[in-house]
Amino acid sequence: MADKTYSAVPARAVAFLGLGVMGYPMAGHLVRAGHRVNAYNRTTSKATQWAAEYGAATSTTPAAAAAAADIVFACVGNDQDLRSVVLGEAGAFAGMRAGSVFVDHTTASADIARELSAAALARGLHFIDAPVSGGQAGAVNGMLTVMCGGDAAAFAGVSPVIGAYAQAVTLLGASGSGQLAKMVNQIAIAGLLQGLSEAVAFGQRAGLDMPAVLAVIAKGAAQSWQMENRGRTMVERKFEFGFAVDWMRKDLGLVLDESKRNGALLPVTALVDQFYADVQQAGGRRWDTSSLITRLR
Numbered sequence: 001m002a003d004k005t006y007s008a009v010p011a012r013a014v015a016f017l018g019l020g021v022m023g024y025p026m027a028g029h030l031v032r033a034g035h036r037v038n039a040y041n042r043t044t045s046k047a048t049q050w051a052a053e054y055g056a057a058t059s060t061t062p063a064a065a066a067a068a069a070d071i072v073f074a075c076v077g078n079d080q081d082l083r084s085v086v087l088g089e090a091g092a093f094a095g096m097r098a099g100s101v102f103v104d105h106t107t108a109s110a111d112i113a114r115e116l117s118a119a120a121l122a123r124g125l126h127f128i129d130a131p132v133s134g135g136q137a138g139a140v141n142g143m144l145t146v147m148c149g150g151d152a153a154a155f156a157g158v159s160p161v162i163g164a165y166a167q168a169v170t171l172l173g174a175s176g177s178g179q180l181a182k183m184v185n186q187i188a189i190a191g192l193l194q195g196l197s198e199a200v201a202f203g204q205r206a207g208l209d210m211p212a213v214l215a216v217i218a219k220g221a222a223q224s225w226q227m228e229n230r231g232r233t234m235v236e237r238k239f240e241f242g243f244a245v246d247w248m249r250k251d252l253g254l255v256l257d258e259s260k261r262n263g264a265l266l267p268v269t270a271l272v273d274q275f276y277a278d279v280q281q282a283g284g285r286r287w288d289t290s291s292l293i294t295r296l297r
Helices: 023-032 044-054 062-066 079-086 110-122 135-141 152-162 177-205 210-217 225-235 245-262 267-281 289-296
Strands: 013-017 036-040 071-074 101-104 126-129 144-148 166-171
Touching: 013 023, 013 062, 023 036, 023 044, 023 071, 023 135, 036 044, 036 062, 062 071, 071 079, 071 152, 079 110, 101 110, 101 152, 110 126, 110 177, 126 152, 126 177, 135 144, 144 152, 144 177, 152 166, 177 210, 177 225, 177 245, 177 267, 177 289, 210 225, 225 289, 245 267, 245 289, 267 289
Parallel strands: 013 036, 013 071, 071 101, 101 126, 144 166
Antiparallel strands: none
C-alpha cells in the first residue's frame, strides 16, 4: 500500500464487508487512518490474511461485523452479492444500530440502491450508494473518486471517513444518483478507450514512434487519464493488470439496462460492449480494459 497522509478525523467504529481487489486496501486505509475496523469477507482465508496484515478484527457474518459500527462499508461484486451481505438474519441490516449508516461502494444498479435505501429507512438506518472510480491503483493509493447518492445529513457524517481512501467524495443527489453517475463514468471511459485503441493502432500502421507521438499529443486537446496511464502499455501489448474486461462488461450491462428504462441512446457504448465480448472470447476476460486494441491487430 502506498504512503498516504490522512486528514485528522475523529476515530469511528466501522465495519467493512468485502475484501476483494478494491475492498482489501480500502479497509486497510481505514485502519491506518485510526478507525476501529471490523471486517467480513465471504472467503475466510482472505479475512484472516487481512486481519494479520492490519492488526484489525474480523467477524464470520456481516451482522456480527456491523453490530458495533457507526458506519458499515461494503464493496462486493453485484446486486445479488450486495443483497446477500445486507439482508437476512445474518445480513448487515440485522446487526446495525438505529441511526447508523450503510455505505455501498459496489458498482451496482440504481434500482438496488433505491431498494436498499427504502429497506434501511424502514429499520431506522441510512443508506448511501457510493460507487468508486480509480481502479485498483486508486484503492491501493487511497486516491479514489467517490460518487454518492442519498440523504445529505447522512452523507455529511460519513464523507470525512471515506476520505481515508478517496481524493474526492461528492453527493450528487437522492438514492441511486451515485450509481447513475458511475454509469456516466463508464460510458465516457468506454468511448475513450476505443478511440485511443484506434489512434494507437493507426499510428503503428503508419510506422510512427508511438511512445513519442503519445507524449506529444498528451500535452494537447487529446489528453486523458487513459492516454497517460494506458497509452504506452497498449503500444507494448501489456494487459495483465488493471480493471478487468469482465468487470467492464458487467458495468456496461448495467448502463445498457438503465438506458432502456430512461430512453438514452448509446450506440457507441453498445458497440464497445460487443467489442469487449470479442476480447472475452479471445481469452481476455481478466485483461485490462485497454485490451480493446487487440481487436485491431
